[in-house]
Amino acid sequence: MKSLFRHVRNFFVSLQLTVALLVLGMLLIFAATLDQTNLGIWGIQQKWFRTFVVMQEVRGVPLPLFPGGYLLGGLLLINLISAHVYRFQLSWRKAGIFLTHSGLILLLIGELLSGLWQEDYHMRLTAGETRNYAESARFNELVLTDITDAKFDDVVAIPEDVLAQHETVQHPKLPFRVVTKAYFPNSLLQRRATDAPPSLATTGVGLGVVAAPQPLTYKQAEANTPSAYIELAATDGSAGTFLVSSGLVAPQHFDYNGHQWKIDLRPRRLYRPFSLTLLKFSHDRYAGTEIPKNFSSRLHLTTAGGQDDRDVLIYMNNPLRYAGLTIYQAGFENNDRITILQVVRNPSWILPYVSCALMAAGLIVQFGLHLFGFLKKRHPAVLASA
């Protein structure tokens, strides 16, 4: 028993394991980079890094191909921590190494937490426009909004994943059940031919438009267009089957039991208790050329409670950090009329900064100790030669 423990311990504290993991890590990055042409940046992160085992389909059968990022990173973390625990000595001479490795451990943990917690959104603003929400670049939601009230909208948002699983939704705020009759993660919307077979849709835009399923795309320049046929089933019969799609540009309106509703499949929204108004987007170029020099957005930030009411400037490498969000200048559209801001929610955003500071401090201490030791040794030699 003891010898088994010793074997396990020796395995996890060994430098050979560190080297092997680093080599495997390099191979992983290399292979994932090559695969990026097929899957795009988001796809490879999911397939190669945010997984324990990289799976590859061979003739429709998923087979394990390579250890994934979580496995390699996790083992590296265990390796680092156990080596420290095993070889730990409380002495000044080891302080630098201890600090550097602590920083590295924190960096690995930070990456894990970013992978788990980080959410990316976009906010598009035309000059003068105000928004208090950002939209997900990847995830969509089916929204049913009761717009009867003159001042407020009552929204029920159902994540796209629920539609993908064909779950029937019964929500207390809805007078009907939401039944997914068909769901396509990517589709092409086509005008329906007059001699086409009957549509699944019984009302709305789906009477004239059909969604044809398409293979998922992972290319960076392309976007998937999810579509679904949604039936709103009530106790007194069906309120209709709608075609909803992120490719449709406006919600569809309908009346039910004296209430006015709208239904839409749209990018998932993140509402925040503050709003941003675009005052001006600037696209500066170097004089006499078309070479971009700087992109910046001057915005007005307002909170509902009036705690904040001020102008802010976001430009490249100078994001706005506010209310747990980091808001970056990400792009522009329509001849500089629209600014695109990237909105990132990452509760662990501080960890990489702390870990880098720890590693820097550790290296300074380590090299400093060596330098002082060297100078101490050299000093008597200088004296002797004089």
Add this chain to the structure above:
Amino acid sequence: MAACRDTKISSYRIPKEKDLSLAEPAVPPVGAMPSSSENRTVATVPQADGADLIWTVPWLWKAKPPSAMRKGSYTVGDADAGEAVGDLSITAFPGDVGGERANVNRWRGQLQLEPLAEAELSRVITRVTQNGLNLSIVDFVGGPASHGQRMIGVIVPFKGATWFFKFTGPEAVVAKAKPAFIAFLETVKPASDPVANASVSALPIPADTGISPIAMTNTVVPPEAGPGLAWTAPTRWQSKPGSVMRKGSYIVAGEGGVTADLSITAFPGAVGGELANTNRWRGQLGLPPLAESELEAAVTRLNANDLAFTLVDGASTGADAKRILGAMVPYQGAMWFFKLTGPDALVAREKPVFVEFLQTVRPSAGPRP
């Protein structure tokens, strides 16, 4: 990641939001039309100032989601069939965007070609007027020798903005798709032009003649490619504005408002030969194809101004019978087609005039008969 992938249904109350300006749910502007009756789709791209251009793309071209800067974006070619494909981007910017030369040279730069001087521009630009638009077309091949890239770029000034249609891809891909691209350019028109809108219908897919339909109908011989033919048309034939495809175009009017259409086109090479072209025209009339041995008896040979015409005359049957009077003549490595189409009676009446007209056809530098 876990937070993003949750399936939690949320509900909340928000201050009233306005929808987009569209009162009705709108069909997305781009998409394909796979049904046999409608094989093209019209894309309308609104501009901020309300001035639009619209166009019609072959259904094989896949619409890509427009990216930040693009008005339209298509994959040209059949990617599903495993073919290499080209990219068509449609963009528009206010003003003249630096002018024609700057833009042409920008494109040349992308292909690693030397910039051109102002005086050299006219050599590379083909200017075409159609649907009330002035198109400046350039066609460049460049890039590294190992994988040559070709670009057909079109600059269209329209209502204070400049539209760019840029078709790029591997040289062979662009060369193959050029006829289809030129045919596509014919469909570009102002969205607000009701006359143009009414007159543009889906591009027809010609009858199955065994010849590439695109090569038969849509290839254009650029004017600067070589010497052309000239002719003298009867004054009562009404000239129509030329288009990318047509070298010449006339309306022949008859009694009671009926009209026939004379088109003059030219394509490089033999375009399938006499038999294939004769049968293509017969196919358009619903007539059965001829065998090789039957061809000689079905055509009339005519020589004029050192040109050897092959004249084909065919008519469909029925209440509204149509007649095609076609003449083909090889000239300087290209095949020229003169085709008069219209109601049977009108075209039959016009035949002597048409034959007389053919005798005025001559090399453009030649003497006027």
